[in-house]
Amino acid sequence: xxxxxxxxxxxxxxxxxxxxxxxxxxxxxxxxxxxxxxxxxxxxxxxxxxxxxxxxxxxxxxxxxxxxxxxxxxxxxxxxxxxxxxxxxxxxxxxxxxxxxxxxxxxxxxxxxxxxxxxxxxxxxxxxxxxxxxxxxxxxxxxxxxxxxxxxxxxxxxxxxxxxxxxxxxxxxxxxxxxxxxxxxxxxxxxxxxxxxxxxxxxxxxxxxxxxxxxxxxxxxxxxxxxxxxxxxxxxxxxxxxxxxxxxxxxxxxxxxxxxxxxxxxxxxxxxxxxxxxxxxxxxxxxxxxxxxxxxxxxxxxxxxxxxxxxxxxxxxxxxxxxxxx
Numbered sequence: 231x232x233x234x235x236x237x238x239x240x241x242x243x244x245x246x247x248x249x250x251x252x253x254x255x256x257x258x259x260x261x262x263x264x265x266x267x268x269x270x271x272x273x274x275x276x277x278x279x280x281x282x283x284x285x286x287x288x289x290x291x292x293x294x295x296x297x298x299x300x301x302x303x304x305x306x307x308x309x310x311x312x313x314x315x316x317x318x319x320x321x322x323x324x325x326x327x328x329x330x331x332x333x334x335x336x337x338x339x340x341x342x343x344x345x346x347x348x349x350x351x352x353x354x355x356x357x358x359x360x361x362x363x364x365x366x367x368x369x370x371x372x373x374x375x376x377x378x379x380x381x382x383x384x385x386x387x388x389x390x391x392x393x394x395x396x397x398x399x400x401x402x403x404x405x406x407x408x409x410x411x412x413x414x415x416x417x418x419x420x421x422x423x424x425x426x427x428x429x430x431x432x433x434x435x436x437x438x439x440x441x442x443x444x445x446x447x448x449x450x451x452x453x454x455x456x457x458x459x460x461x462x463x464x465x466x467x468x469x470x471x472x473x474x475x476x477x478x479x480x481x482x483x484x485x486x487x488x489x490x491x492x493x494x495x496x497x498x499x500x501x502x503x504x505x506x507x508x509x510x511x512x513x514x515x516x517x518x519x520x521x522x523x524x525x526x527x528x529x530x531x532x533x534x535x536x537x538x539x540x541x542x543x544x545x546x547x548x549x550x551x552x553x554x555x556x
Contacts, residue, residue: 247263249263249264249265250262250263250264251263251264251270251367251370252303252370252372257373257447258303258372258373259274259298259299259302259303259373259434259435260272260273260274260299260300260302260303260305260361260363261273261274262303262365262367262370264367267367268366268367269364269365269366269367270364270365270366270367270370271362271363271364272300272303272305272362272363272364272365273360273361273362273363274296274299274300274360274361275296275313275358275359275360275361276295276296276299276358276359276437277292277296277313277315277356277357277358277359278291278292278295278356278357278358278511279354279355279356280355281390281394281397281398281414281511282394282397282407282411282414283397284328284411285321285325285326285328285329285332286328286329286331286332287332287411287415288329288332288357289328289329289330289331289332289333289334289335289336289357290332290333290335290336290415291332291411291414291415291511291512292329292332292333292357292358292359293310293332293333293334293335293336293337293358293359294336294414294415294416294417294418294512295358295414295437295511295512296310296358296359296360296361297310297336297337297340297342297359297361297417297418297419298417298418298435298437298512298513298515299361299435300361300363301340301417301418301419301421301422301435301515302371302373302418302422302433302434302435302515303363303365303370303371303372303433304365304369304370304371304422304425304426304430304433305363305364305365305370306340306341306363306364306365307337307340307341307342307361307362307363307419308341308342308343308362308363308364309342309343309344309345309361309362310337310342310343310344310345310359310360310361310362311344311345311346311347311348311359311360312330312333312344312346312347312348312349312357312358312359313347313348313356313357313358313359313360314326314329314330314347314348314349314350314356314357315349315350315351315352315354315355315356315357316349316350316351316352316355317351317352317353317354317355318351319353320355321355326349329357330357333357333359336415336417337359339417339419340417340419342361369426371430371432371433372432372433373432373433373434373444373447373448374432374447374448374449374450375431375432375450375518376431376432376448376450376453376455376518376545377431377432377453377518377545378452378453378545378546378547379520379521379544379545380429380431380432380518380519380520380521380544380545381518381519381520381521381524381541381543381544381545382455382457382516382517382518382541382542382543382544382545383515383516383517383518383519383524383527383528383539383540383541383542384436384441384462384463384514384515384516384517384539384540384542385418385421385514385515385517385531385535385538385539386413386416386418386436386463386512386513386514386515386535386538386539387413387463387464387465387514387538388436388441388462388463388464388465388468388505388506388508388510388513389410389464389465389468389505389508390410390413390414390465390508390510390511390512390513391440391477391478391480391481391508391509391510391511392468392471392472392476392477392478392481392504392505392508393406393407393410393465393467393468393471393476394410394414394478394511395471395476395477395478396467396471396474396476397410399476401471401474401476402467402471403467406465406466406467409465409466410465412536413465413512413536413538414511414512415512416512416534416535416536418435418514418515420531420534421514421515421531421534421535421539422515424527424530424531425515425517425519425527428519428520428523428526428527429519429520429522429523430517430518430519430520431518431519431520431545432448432517432518433515433516433517433518434447434448434515434516435513435514435515435516436510436513436514436515436516437509437510437511437512437513438480438509438510438511439484439487439509440481440484440488440506440507440508440509440510441457441506441507441508441510441513441516442484442488442492442506442507442553443484443487443488443507444516445457445516445552445553446488446491446492446552446553448516448518449552451548452547452548453545453546453547453548454545454546454547454548454549454551454552454553454554455543455544455545455546455552455553455554456543456544456545456546456549456553456554456556457506457542457543457553457554457555457556458542458543458556459496459498459502459506459555459556460496461540461541461542461543462502462505462506462542463538463539463540463542464505468505468508469501469505472501472504472505477504477508478508478509480509481504481507481508481509484507484508484509485503485504485507488503488506488507488553491551491552491553492551492552492553492554492555493550493551493553493554493555494555495554495555495556496555496556502555506555514535514538514539518545524541528540528541
């Protein structure tokens with residue numbers, strides 16, 4: 231579902247509660263419920279259909295995708311529950327075991343515990359997690375609190391939506407397929423843990439609404455994002471696959487959603503618009519950080535993020551559009 235449709239669907243729900251510190255009214259990555267003065271519970275849920283053929287790798291990617299929302303809030307994962315729709319007609323039960331094994335490995339990698347789950351038979355395979363984390367109530371990272379003067383850091387490359395579609399159509403070569411899978415199964419855990427040591431004003435993760443869609447969710451009345459299109463990290467073959475028509479429906483919806491809200495000033499506008507709107511699976515963190523801290527932070531996460539993490543823009547005073555791409 232696109233961002234506008236989702237916003238319209240949720241607008242009539244009332245979740246007023248004094249302990250609910252973060253709900254869904256501001257399009258945050260996860261909800262936060264205060265338990266006591268020292269602890270708040272972070273909750274999220276996500277699942278996806280297969281993006282690669284290998285069930286074990288698919289399980290790892292789906293789990294990394296679901297866990298990411300907790301990391302974007304600056305929290306630590308504690309527990310997770312499996313959510314499974316299993317296509318029994320077309321997949322052997324051994325494949326389900328491999329999917330769950332891959333997911334459990336990612337939960338363990340960030341210190342979480344798998345506590346169970348729920349499985350149904352479904353005409354289409356899907357897998358994901360319901361995740362619970364913990365955070366101090368005064369240390370929550372939100373998406374709409376970026377400060378003017380901070381720089382924008384993206385920790386993973388763009389293009390996973392396009393390449394996932396290319397994989398489904400058997401268009402992608404083996405090396406590009408492996409690179410995309412490697413990036414998608416990478417946890418945002420350590421980049422999240424390390425960023426907490428620095429002056430960070432806002433954070434989100436880039437997933438189904440694309441970088442521009444999630445960037446628009448980060449807006450407030452004081453700021454605009456200025457994005458340097460030449461600095462964007464992009465997966466190999468993403469543009470080539472797009473030229474062959476491997477553009478997911480979600481990316482097309484995202485492009486339509488941002489049309490009136492983003493100003494493009496650079497060259498190759500259509501290519502830039504596409505890659506910035508591409509519906510990501512298990513995308514990177516988008517972090518607003520003090521420029522003095524950014525260089526050291528990027529050096530510390532360089533190997534973790536396979537060299538893709540980089541500064542892609544700045545937070546400026548509110549301009550003619552919420553996001554301006556140069």
